[in-house]
Each structure stands twice: as C-alpha cells, then as structure tokens.
Amino acid sequence: MAxxxxxxxxxxxxxxxxxxxxxxxxxxxxxxxxxxxIEAPLFGxxxxxxxxxxxxxxxxxxxxxxxxxYLIWKGVGIWGINxxxxxxxxxxxxxxxxxxxxxxxxxxxxLLLLMQKWRTAIxxxxxxxxxxxxxxxxxxxxxxxGRPWIFYFVLPYPDTMGLWPQFxxxxxxxxxxxxxxxxxxxxxxxxxxxxxxATLRDxxxxxxxxxxxxxxxxxxxxxxxxxxxxxxxYLLLAGLATPLVLSVHSVVSFDFxxxxxxxxxxxxxxxYFVAGAIYSGFAMVLNILIPLRKIYHLEKIIxxxxxxxxxxxxxxxxxxxxxxxxxEAYMAWYSGxxxxxxxxxxxxxxxxxxxxxALMLTNVVIPQLLWNRRIRTSPLGLWLVALSINVGMWxxxxxxxxxxxxxxxxxxxxxxxxxxxxxxxxxxGSVGLFLTLLFLFVRFLPMISMTEVRELTGRKEFxxx
Amino acid sequence: xxxxxxxxxxxxxxxxxxxxxxxVKRAREAGYTRMEAYTPYPVEExxxxxxxxxxxxxxxxxxxGMIWGLGGFxxxxxxxxxxxxxxxxxRPYMSWPSFIPVTFELTVLGAAITATVAMIALNKLPQPHxxxxxxxxxxxxxxxxFFLCIEASDPKFDLTATKAWLETLRPLRVGEAxx
Numbered sequence: 001m002a003x004x005x006x007x008x009x010x011x012x013x014x015x016x017x018x019x020x021x022x023x024x025x026x027x028x029x030x031x032x033x034x035x036x037x038i039e040a041p042l043f044g045x046x047x048x049x050x051x052x053x054x055x056x057x058x059x060x061x062x063x064x065x066x067x068x069x070y071l072i073w074k075g076v077g078i079w080g081i082n083x084x085x086x087x088x089x090x091x092x093x094x095x096x097x098x099x100x101x102x103x104x105x106x107x108x109x110x111l112l113l114l115m116q117k118w119r120t121a122i123x124x125x126x127x128x129x130x131x132x133x134x135x136x137x138x139x140x141x142x143x144x145x146g147r148p149w150i151f152y153f154v155l156p157y158p159d160t161m162g163l164w165p166q167f168x169x170x171x172x173x174x175x176x177x178x179x180x181x182x183x184x185x186x187x188x189x190x191x192x193x194x195x196x197x198a199t200l201r202d203x204x205x206x207x208x209x210x211x212x213x214x215x216x217x218x219x220x221x222x223x224x225x226x227x228x229x230x231x232x233x234y235l236l237l238a239g240l241a242t243p244l245v246l247s248v249h250s251v252v253s254f255d256f257x258x259x260x261x262x263x264x265x266x267x268x269x270x271x272y273f274v275a276g277a278i279y280s281g282f283a284m285v286l287n288i289l290i291p292l293r294k295i296y297h298l299e300k301i302i303x304x305x306x307x308x309x310x311x312x313x314x315x316x317x318x319x320x321x322x323x324x325x326x327x328e329a330y331m332a333w334y335s336g337x338x339x340x341x342x343x344x345x346x347x348x349x350x351x352x353x354x355x356x357x358a359l360m361l362t363n364v365v366i367p368q369l370l371w372n373r374r375i376r377t378s379p380l381g382l383w384l385v386a387l388s389i390n391v392g393m394w395x396x397x398x399x400x401x402x403x404x405x406x407x408x409x410x411x412x413x414x415x416x417x418x419x420x421x422x423x424x425x426x427x428x429g430s431v432g433l434f435l436t437l438l439f440l441f442v443r444f445l446p447m448i449s450m451t452e453v454r455e456l457t458g459r460k461e462f463x464x465x
Numbered sequence: 466x467x468x469x470x471x472x473x474x475x476x477x478x479x480x481x482x483x484x485x486x487x488x489v490k491r492a493r494e495a496g497y498t499r500m501e502a503y504t505p506y507p508v509e510e511x512x513x514x515x516x517x518x519x520x521x522x523x524x525x526x527x528x529x530g531m532i533w534g535l536g537g538f539x540x541x542x543x544x545x546x547x548x549x550x551x552x553x554x555x556r557p558y559m560s561w562p563s564f565i566p567v568t569f570e571l572t573v574l575g576a577a578i579t580a581t582v583a584m585i586a587l588n589k590l591p592q593p594h595x596x597x598x599x600x601x602x603x604x605x606x607x608x609x610x611f612f613l614c615i616e617a618s619d620p621k622f623d624l625t626a627t628k629a630w631l632e633t634l635r636p637l638r639v640g641e642a643x644x
Contacts, residue, residue, distance in 0.1 A: 031505070031609030156540060164544035166551065173566040180574040187581045195607070199505070202604035218591035221598065222606055224515065226588045227507040232522040233584035237577055240530075244573050251566055454609070455506040458482055 029300060034453045035199065038446050041296050043205055046443075049295060054439045060432020067425035068143065076146045078422045084408040085417040090144035092397040093427055095252055096280070097137035097434075098178065099273070099393060102245055103281020104130025105185060108192075109241035118309055120452035121302045125292070126285050127189040128447070132437045133284070134182045136430045141174070143426070170254040177251035184244055188237045191230065194220050195451045249277040256400065262343040263404030266331065272324030279317035280393035282310050286386040288438065290379045292447065301448060304377050311376040314389065318367045321396075325364065339409065347403045351416060359399055363392030473596035473644040474501075474614040475628050476603075477636035482508045485611040488634045489514040492615065495630065499619035503597065503612040505605075521587060526580040533575020538568045601640040610637070617644075 041047075071078060081088040104126040111119040142148045154165055154175045165172045197217035204210045220226070250270035257269040286307065293302050332344035348356050366388040375381040402417050441447065479485045485502055489511065492500060502511055512518075541564040545551075550558050585591075597603060597614060606612050613636075615627055624641070631639050 035608055156544065162549065164549040167541040167545055167567055168553070168560060168563040170566075173570075176567045176570040180570040183574060184577040187577055191581060191584065195506075199607045202607045214593070215591075218585065219593045219595065220590065220607075221595055222503045222505060223597075224502040224504065224508070224511040225517070226590075227504065228512050228517070229520045229522050229584045229587055231507050231509070232520050233526075233580045236523060236526050236580045240573050240577050240580075243569075247566070247569060247573075251570075254566075451506045458506060 029457050031454055031457055034301070034457055035203065035450060037298065037301055038448045038450050038453065039200065039203060041442055042200065042444065042446065043203075043209075047295055050439070050443065054436070057432050057435035057439055060429055061436045062432075063425050064429020064432055067422050067429055071143060071422065071426070072148065076144065078420060080417055080419045080423055082415050082417065084413050085402060085405045085415060087144075087401050087405060088417060089419055089423040089427055090140045091255075092394065092401050093430060094137050094140035094144075095273075095397045095401075096394045097133045097140070097430065098181075098252055099249060099277035099280045099397075100284045100390075101130040101133035101137065101181070101185075101281065102249060102274070102277035103285050104128070104133075105181075105188075105241050105245040106278050106281065107285070108188060109238040109245065112235075112238045113242060117456060118306050120449055120456060121298075121306055122285065122289060122310075122448075123452070124189075124192065124449045125289060125447045126281075127185065127192070128441050128445075129281075129284060129288060129438070130185045131182070131189060132434050132441075133281075134178065134185065135437070136434050138178055138182065139430070140426075141171075170251065170258045173251045174255055177248045181244060181248045184237065184241055188234075188241055191234055191237065192449060192451075193445065194218060195222065195230070196446050196449060198222065199450050200446065246274055249273045256404075261404050262332075262337070262339040263347065263400065266328060268324055268327050268331070272321065272327075275317045275320035275324065276393060276396065279314060279321055280390060282314045282317070283386040283389035283393070286310055286314075286382055287390060290383045290386075292442065294379070296447075298448070301453060304379070307379065307382055308373075308376045311370050311382055311385075314367065314386070315370040318363070318370075318389070322364045325360075343404060343407065346407055347399060350403070350407070352399070352403045352406070355395060356399055356403070359392055359395045361392075362388045363396060366392075471643045472617045472624060473642045474600075474616045475624065475631060475639065475641045476597070476600045476612050476614040477631040477634055478602060478605075478638045478640070479611040479613070479636055480609075482506075482510075482611055484634075484636075485613060486510050486514050488613050488636070491634060492613065496621050497615050497619055497627075498621075499616045501597075501614050501616070503603070503606040503614065505607055505609055505611070508611075522580060522583050525583040526576050529579025529583075530572045530576030533578075534568055534572030536575075537571030538564055541567060596642045596644050599642040602638060603642075614642075 076090075079088055079090070081090075104123075107119050107126045108123040112123075142151045145151060153163070154172060156165055165175075194217055197213050198220035201210055201213040201217050204213055250273065253269035253273035256264035257266055259265060289302065290307070293299060329344050332340040335341075347353070367385060369375045369381070369385055375385065406417055407414050477488060479488060482504060485504065486508065489500070489502060493514075493516065500515075502508070502515075504511070538561075542559060542561075545560070545564075546558040552558075597612075600612065600614070602610065603612065613631075613634075615622060615631070617624075619627075621627075628639055628641070
C-alpha cells in the first residue's frame with residue numbers, strides 16, 4: 001500500500017517490508033501525553049465552538065420533537081406518502097441511518113480481527129457513531145407504523161390474544177436484526193470503555209467526576225485476571241459482530257428484495273447494500289472526525305495517513321456500489337422482463353430521472369477524486385468528498401424506494417411522491433438528534449480509546465520494521 | 466514470622482510491561498504463588514508468566530449462544546406451527562429456511578450478552594472498593610504504571626523479607642496495603 005507519509009528510506013516514518021507504516025503514532029508520544037491529549041476535551045476548557053454548536057444542534061432536535069409530536073397527533077397523512085408510494089422518507093431515512101452505523105462495527109470488529117492497529121485511534125468514535133445512528137434509524141420504522149405506541153406487537157411476547165409475529169416476514173427479521181445490532185454494539189462499546197472510565201476516575205480533577213466515572217467503571221482495577229477475561233470477551237464480541245454487521249444490512253435489503261416490485265426484486269441487493277453501508281459509514285466517520293481532529297488537536301494521535309486509509313476503504317466500497325448500479329441495469333435488460341426494463345428506463349429518464357443522475361454524480365463520479373493522493377491526504381478535500389457520498393447514499397435510497405414504487409403494475413395506479421415540510425423536518429431533525437448526542441459524548445466520554453493507544457505507545461515491538 | 470493479619474499485600478511498581486513480566490517470572494522462581502499484576506493496558510504475556518490457564522468466558526459464550534439460538538428456533542417453530550399457524554398458499558408450516566435469520570440474530574445476541582455478563586460476573590465486578598486501591602500511587606495503575614502485588618495469603622509471605630526481596634527487582638517504589 002502506498003502511503004504518502006511512509007516511504008522507504010524516510011527515517012522518521014519507517015515502513016515494514018510490505019510497505020505498511022511501522023510506527024503507528026508520532027515518535028514523541030508517551031503514556032502521559034496520550035492520556036493528556038485524550039482527556040483534554042473532557043476536563044479542559046470548553047472550546048469556543050461548543051456552546052453555539054450545541055445550541056444549533058439542539059434546536060434541530062427540538063424541531064424533530066415538534067415534527068414527531070404533530071405526527072403522532074395527526075397520523076402519517078402529514079407526510080407525502082400515498083398509495084402506491086407507501087414507503088417514503090421514513091424508510092429512506094431508516095436505511096440511510098442504519099447504513100451509516102455499519103462503519104463503526106466494521107472498524108471496531110473486522111479491523112480488530114485483521115489486526116489493523118491503526119483502528120485504535122478511531123474505533124471509539126465510530127462505535128459511538130454506530131450507536132447514535134442506529135438510534136436514529138430505529139425510530140423511523142416505528143414512526144412509519146402510524147400507531148407507534150403499539151410497536152411491541154412485532155415482538156414475541158405472551159400476548160393474551162394468543163398472537164405471534166409472522167416469522168416468515170422480512171419486516172420481523174428486521175426487528176431482530178436491528179435490535180440485536182444495537183445491543184451488541186452497545187455491549188462492545190461499553191466493554192471497551194470500562195478501563196478508560198477507570199483511568200478517568202483516577203485522573204478526574206473534581207470529586208463528582210471521580211464518583212460518577214468510578215461508578216461507571218464498576219471498580220475496574222486492571223488486574224491481570226480481569227484483563228484476561230476482558231480481552232477474551234472483547235475478542236469474542238468482535239468475532240460475533242463481524243457476521244452480524246454483514247447480516248444486518250442484508251436483512252434490511254430483504255425488506256426490498258423479497259418483495260416482487262420491479263427494482264426491488266433482485267439477488268444483488270444484500271451484498272450491494274452491505275458495501276453501500278460501509279461506504280456511507282466511512283463517509284460519515286470522516287465528516288465527524290475531520291472537524292474534531294482539528295478542534296481538539298488530535299493530529300498526533302490520528303495522523304493524516306489514517307484518513308488516507310479510510311479514503312481507500314471508501315474508494316473500494318464505492319467501486320462495489322457502482323458495480324451494483326451497473327449490474328442492476330444490466331440484469332433489468334438481460335432478464336427480458338418488460339416491467340424490469342421499464343423500471344430501469346423510467347428510473348433514469350422518467351419524472352425522477354434528475355435524481356438518478358444526481359445520484360450518479362454524487363456517489364459515482366465525485367468519489368473518483370479519491371484516486372488522487374492529494375485529495376486523500378487533504379482533510380478539507382476529503383471532507384467534501386465524504387459529504388458528497390453521504391448525500392449520494394441518501395439519494396440512492398430515495399431512488400430505490402420511490403422510483404420503484406411510483407409506477408405500479410397498472411398505469412391507473414401511477415402516482416407521484418412529493419415530500420412535505422414534515423418529511424424534511426423529520427429528516428433534518430434526526431440529524432439534530434444524532435449531532436446532539438455526539439456533542440454530549442465528546443464532552444463527557446473519551447472519544448479515543450486511552451487503553452489501546454497506551455498499548456501502542458508501550459509496545460515498541462509494533463514499531464519494528 | 467507470620468504476616469500481621471491486617472496486611473493484604475506488598476507491591477512493587479514498574480515503569481513498563483517488560484519489567485513487570487520479568488518481575489513476575491522471578492517471583493515465581495523465588496517460590497511465590499499468590500500474586501497479581503495490575504496494568505494500564507492488557508499485557509498478553511502475563512497469563513503465561515503466571516502459569517494461568519484459559520478463562521471460562523469462551524466456553525460460557527458458546528453455551529449461551531447455543532441456548533439462545535436453539536431456543537429462538539424452537540420459539541419460531543412453536544409460533545408458526547402450533548401457537549398461531551397461518552396457511553400461506555398451502556406452504557408447510559415448518560418452513561425452516563425462513564426461520565434462519567431470526568435464529569442467527571438470536572444466537573449472536575445470546576452469545577454477546579453471555580460473554581459480557583460472564584466477563585463482569587467472573588471478575589466479581591462491580592466492586593467499588595478493593596484493598597489494592599490503598600497502595601501508594603495505585604491510581605497510576607490505570608494510567609502509566611505497572612504493579613506486582615504479592616498477597617499476604619502466600620505461604621512464603623513475610624512482610625519484611627518479601628519487601629526486601631521486591632527491592633532487589635529494582636522497582637520504582639515498594640508499598641503495602643492493609644485489608
């Protein structure tokens with residue numbers, strides 16, 4: 001792998017024989033400097049951006065609460081949905097958010113098993129991004145139910161009416177997949193957090209902080225027996241989360257592909273959805289990480305070559321997604337099915353054609369800039385490309401959901417879908433919820449794993465070429 | 466001379482994990498058996514240095530995953546075949562391939578919950594206080610220092626002699642904690 005900051009012969013950044021950077025952190029890092037850098041956002045002065053930023057994002061959250069309250073008051077009729085387009089923004093947002101959640105588990109579990117040590121600088125932030133994104137995602141199917149207060153009908157519980165959920169339905173699989181994903185992500189995140197909470201307990205300047213971090217750390221004392229069990233559990237959870245992360249978006253794609261709607265009924269959906277999920281997840285990681293890295297001066301712990309690594313993952317998964325678009329069109333033609341062929345022509349040249357071409361621009365054309373090393377190593381350039389991918393992945397779900405539905409089999413049922421202001425308020429409001437949680441997290445919990453970065457500092461053998 | 470009953474352990478403090486591993490090996494050679502190390506990050510060589518076997522966490526996780534997975538499959542079979550059978554186009558009630566996604570998810574969920582609970586319970590956490598927290602400078606065991614503690618219950622333990630022996634390892638500091 002070519003790395004702009006680790007070239008053979010450069011003494012300050014030695015590389016392994018395979019060309020990987022041999023040193024993961026900047027050369028002058030010590031235990032104390034690592035601890036101090038990571039705790040600074042928690043115990044240091046509030047940066048100037050925090051309060052105005054928090055005001056803005058919590059105003060967005062307030063907008064979400066208004067929109068949801070009115071939705072529950074009036075019903076889903078306030079949205080632009082109709083028959084045949086019964087799935088509108090709610091499902092688009094659901095798939096978008098759950099996709100964003102995937103990068104967290106990918107980084108924390110799959111890269112852990114592949115022993116990609118560079119993940120240690122970013123895994124905590126991406127795990128928490130997963131949790132918050134899945135929280136946002138999980139609300140949309142419930143709100144779309146129309147009567148969200150009886151959502152528990154989809155769970156198997158001792159019902160006095162003797163009812164059971166229909167376990168052959170992908171929508172019920174979805175309930176299990178998303179709730180399992182949230183629970184496992186939460187456990188994985190918290191297990192990793194316990195030793196860091198102990199560090200914060202021992203370093204906190206105030207008494208209350210000591211007490212609260214002490215309770216949250218369960219009285220962790222870092223004994224060798226504890227660490228042994230901790231590492232076993234952590235590794236097992238990583239192993240369990242690896243097939244899980246691939247299964248969740250596959251199950252989400254079954255919601256579509258098990259139906260017989262042209263444009264949904266396709267076997268390419270599971271792998272193409274998973275690739276898209278990791279693609280958008282990495283884009284969201286970069287959109288969050290690049291500003292935080294700048295504000296909190298984390299350049300020494302998150303060197304620019306980690307951003308480059310993430311850009312490479314985005315490039316690879318982006319090519320898989322582009323291949324998915326191509327195969328979808330090819331299969332529509334090759335199937336010879338008139339409904340499939342019509343769907344594809346209508347998608348590209350019908351009334352929603354301009355959205356399809358916006359998708360091609362934001363999700364296929366603009367990400368090709370990542371072939372350029374200068375874009376991959378420029379935080380601003382990378383941030384803009386990642387933003388384009390985030391928009392593009394949202395548009396992709398809009399194209400899949402709406403253009404497939406709006407031309408039903410019988411032309412008399414054809415309708416158009418136009419989002420209302422309540423649709424937009426819910427979409428941007430959910431972004432507000434996500435960012436509000438993120439603001440609080442950055443202030444109250446360490447956004448980088450202190451334990452794992454300390455281990456990188458202490459283990460000189462990781463630096464041997 | 467036996468140890469005063471109020472002493473829990475004596476400790477030696479080291480600046481890095483290599484020194485600690487070396488100290489553990491030497492303590493075992495010297496005949497100490499009841500001791501524990503406290504480190505700011507996991508040191509994977511330590512269980513071997515102490516001569517400890519594997520933990521029970523993996524086996525419990527396997528059992529937990531199997532119980533949840535089989536239980537989930539049984540629940541689906543019961544619901545779809547006996548509890549609330551729905552005839553969909555004459556297809557079999559026991560349509561097991563469509564039960565696999567939920568079975569898989571519940572297996573993962575059960576295994577993950579078991580792994581977490583097993584780790585916390587076997588470690589006897591939450592435990593707000595422990596005698597080692599009284600060791601001098603112990604707050605740095607979670608930051609940048611590595612502690613070896615020889616416990617008073619060790620048959621070879623002798624407060625003065627053990628402390629003198631720990632000094633020969635050239636630690637940063639030797640301390641003691643009472644129960």
